[in-house]
Amino acid sequence: MRNLWIFVSRYNAFFLFIIFSLIGIYLTVKNNAYQRSVTLNSSNEVIGTAYERLNIFKRYLNLGMVNDSLAAENAKLKSQLLALNTIDTAKDVKVIDTLTDQQYTYLAAKVVKNSVTLRNNIMTINKGSLDGIRNGMAVIAPQRGVVGLIRDVSEHLATIQSLLHKDTRISVSLKKNHALGSLVWGDGNFDIRKAFIKEVPNHIKMYVGDSVVTSGYGSFPAGIFVGKIIKPNVATNDNFLSGELNLVTDFSTLQYVYVIKDKKAEEQKALESLVKPNE
């Protein structure tokens, strides 16, 4: 006992150091909300994650069927809504046509394969040429937001070149003043929640929170909400402005998408091909 006491007092600096630093760390963990939450959470996280995995598995056992019927119904309702919205009122000739002139129809498709982590991301859906899908058709997300364009089509499947691809450019405009720009992703920032609007004319003023919608000049119908500007007026070296925006589409959780069929796409392409470039 006496030897122990001598030992302790001989190395008192070390033992005092242990005692005081333990008090200090105890105070740190006890009195600071952040450190406490980190300590508690790292133990809770393990248990919580296990339960979460189990729950997801249970939920999906019986939800596949419900999802299918809901998506189909949604597509039908969206087609009807669009039929009401896109009546061409600027006609000068009255044509007796009991059907409304519906340009766009929606087709629900299930995402079979998805990727978000690559530089150029491609998705696969379970509808193909037998369902009327053609190369170049627009694809949008179920709630809101754009997804990409159809790339290759087989009989029962099709691939989508998603927005998260270096070649994808989608014609968009600012909702408030219809200033045109093009939507691109990547360019030094590979966050799947952010994209850039580029080639906006220099005299346009962008502000944080401005809504960006599709312009209607590409395969997408006009007015589909794409996202909100978070960093406006990024000057580039050319005569155009750029802006960074938050996408509303959550690419990482996409399960269903809508392919938009444009009835007049062929006609428009044929007409526009008459114009020779550099004329």
Next chain:
Amino acid sequence: MNSRIIIVNIIRWCILLFVQIFLLKNMGFYDLSTPFIYILFLLLLPFGIPNILLYLLAFGTGLTLDAFYDTMGVHATACVVLAFVRISFISISLNRDAIDDPEPSLSYMGFQWFSLYAFLCVIAHHLVLFFLETFRLSEIGYTLMRCGLSCIFTLLIILLVEFIFYKRTSR
């Protein structure tokens, strides 16, 4: 002599903490480099101080800082670690019986010894401080960068202060 040392240390404590809390707390380069000059008080405590008193002073100073920084216990732990490094370094590098200088300052101990002493103490203090503040290893690169840059900053200021109050006659 003894009461003079106590008064000098009390005044030093007040001035250093005042500067730290009201001036340096608002300083920082890009949230990366923050100087912590108040540890100079712990560095300059006299050689003859008992270990238990040194630890109590370090802990108390740390707690005072914590009260102003709203980081209960972080500075206190860092200061205790600094006190341990100080005791270890002094007992390794100097012969305990042959110490006749009153305090380990630049003017008594010379530039070489003092800069090594200050460097080791500052780096120990900053490592503990920043890692306790971050409290996770996933941001280790950023934490180490903050720690390194702050060390340089603190060390520069400590040496600067020591050179300003350099007493040529005592050496």
